[in-house]
Amino acid sequence: MEFRIEKTDNNSAARLGNITTAHGSFATPVFMPVGTQATVKTLTPEDLYEIGVGIILSNAYHLFLRPGEELVHKAGGLHSFMNWQGSILTDSGGFQVFSLSKLRRINDEGVWFNSHIDGSKHFMTPEKVMEIESKLGADIIMCFDECAPYPCSFEEAERAVIRTSLWAKRCQEAHQNPNQALFGIVQGNVFPELRRRSAADLAALEFPGYAIGGLSVGEPKAEMYATLELTNELLPQNKPRYLMGVGSPEDLLEGVRRGVDMFDCVLPTRLARHGSAYTSRGRITVRNAGFAEDFSPLDPDCNCYVCKNYSRAYIRHLIKAEEILAHRLLSYHNVHFLIHLMGSIRNALKEGEFTRYYREFFDKYRF
């Protein structure tokens, strides 16, 4: 993997760059749609190419449970299995340590999970996760980490940091596949002291990229931004910085401003399935009665396939009638919205107009 910084913003920590993997290159800052189970829900790879997606996310833990990494390996790896020729990043299952906390027990050696599918017991270790991620064959893979909840005590967050550092070292030692770039993940919750420690631990291991984990788990926005700012300052300048699980349009702007290069989030596709759409003026709930006779496109400023062909009224009808096309159209539009947003941000960075773009965005966008 290669990361090149092409330009840095004069008025913020934002930077314009490019990442090249075995499956092509993409410009940064980048938004990566999430396809946990080897599919960005409701969208085909062709849709994603058309939208301009360069890299997507998938999940080692979920694919390990079903269909199993061996099967994906037999299929020729994840790219071949799901017919996606762009880049792929796999998350390790560290987030499931947080989101499935009721179904797991953790110790320094690893994590016992009770499968949410059939209840079967599995022990995940950093070594095991590296083996799974290697078999899946993504271009960028994540260390197995412990994502602590919010709120949580200093001691609890500290334990997660120590464990995450320990596991990062073990992941690095177990990591064999030369075609995959292994990223470290900084934890530390909202405690500056712990973020500093975590960032220092990981930087010492010299990963090709660094993720900021454990944010957007319920903490107030101000805390998230402050933590992000602090953490980014501590990470190596010449390596990509990936803010995990973020975000909303406003968070993408705030993240870029603070020096983030990569983002991923389930929000565009989940909101789509729940009946909401992003627009240049803010998020709208198309499901609501007010749109019943609104024959305008989801976003008048959008030129995506959906906005060119379908109205809010029609999409609302599909939602109310529980037609799956609603999910598909809204997913397509929402992913397009974020991909297009990132494109505009990069363009502004290229022109040296990021600050102006930032201001104009928030002038229009209401949330």
Add this chain to the structure above:
RNA sequence: GGAGGGAUACCCAAGCGGCCAAAGGGGGCAGACUGUAAAUCUGUUGUCAACGACUUCGAAGGUUCGAAUCCUUCUCCCUCCA
């Protein structure tokens, strides 16, 4: 013509003397969602000048301190027998 059964809020449907403005679904309306246990979850859904008041359980009368619940008549629906 005779014998039964039934009519409850937008719909279906419980309730069968006070704890009933009325269970539970559905539908409607709204909210939440950030490395996906999520086509999920939550709230709300008689009216109003609304921590209180008023009008509701096919219609009209009646019994009772008190009725969706008991009695009478009527209207409409369903089943069976002629």
